[in-house]
Amino acid sequence: MKEVAKVSNTYLIIMILIMIAVTQALRFIPFLVFGGNRETPKYVEYLGKVLPYAIMGMLVVFCLKGVSPTGPTHGIPELISVAVVAALQVWKRNTLISILCGTVCYMVLIQFVF
């Protein structure tokens, strides 16, 4: 039984279609507006160049948004693991090694240490 017995399947499907429409609109609009045969405006070209750097910073913050210095672990496992990833990346320049070691480090820390 769905928890949503009060809502019909048709209603659920309409909700899902709306989510799909909005999500895909957000993905397609930039290409429809700035794509095509016309040359990309210099401003958009500029944003395309600098945004990946800024957004990667934003995504890092987004991933760590739940970390609280006043929480039970004080964010120490996250701090250590992020430092491990960053240090390995600087040292080895191999994304896979950095991610693997960082993730194992984090799992060990939260499962056995904290």
Place this chain on the structure above:
Amino acid sequence: MKRNPKAKITKNDLKRAFIKTIPVLTGYLVLGIGYGIIMQVKGFGILWALGLSLFLFAGSMQFVAIGLLTGGASLLTTALTTLAVNARHLFYGISMVDKYKKARRKPFLIFALTDETYALVSNSVDTDKMEEGERDNYFFLVSFFDWIYWSAGTAIGCLAGSVLHFNTAGIDFALTALFVSIFVEQWIETRDHTAAVTGVLASVLMLLIFGADNFLIPAMILIAVALTVMRKKKGITNEGGGESE
């Protein structure tokens, strides 16, 4: 529009795309399995869960969707929440307009542009070294693999999730690690760190002001404004941030 010349997908293309997507593989499988299990618990069968993963293909939104669907949210709330949660995709699109301009299989590339896919395909450090045909195949395979990982994870979660006894707590840190390592790699590869610093500072500032649930949109607006102001200051001779050493 002139498309890039066709290039057959080679074993090398497959290998490269697979290796580059391994972090996404682990993250998506785990999160997908988690998603499948929750959907199952909430009473949605595999068709609902898998359908959402295949056609919506938006990780965080799908978790939010569970709440909306079970709570019987209004259609307007559904639309606005989706808009708020996924507005960042506008940014991904804007920054990929140029790179995807002549790419083949473009509709699929755009459809599948998730956070993690974006993190990989937007990384010029990787793609600048490739030939046009190779790059096209890379864009496609990364997008396609990520789509399959997410859907496979969902299916596994629905079917066999409850049988899993290995303690996976913390394995989703793989996604954080992915972003951190790309951030660091980009930092090493470029001289101008203004954009990277702007992204972090703006996000932290908005996180402190608006809190974890609401900071993403203000952060994006602040980033866009800040970068625009910086461009005007620097003038067009120095586009800043994108130059490799």
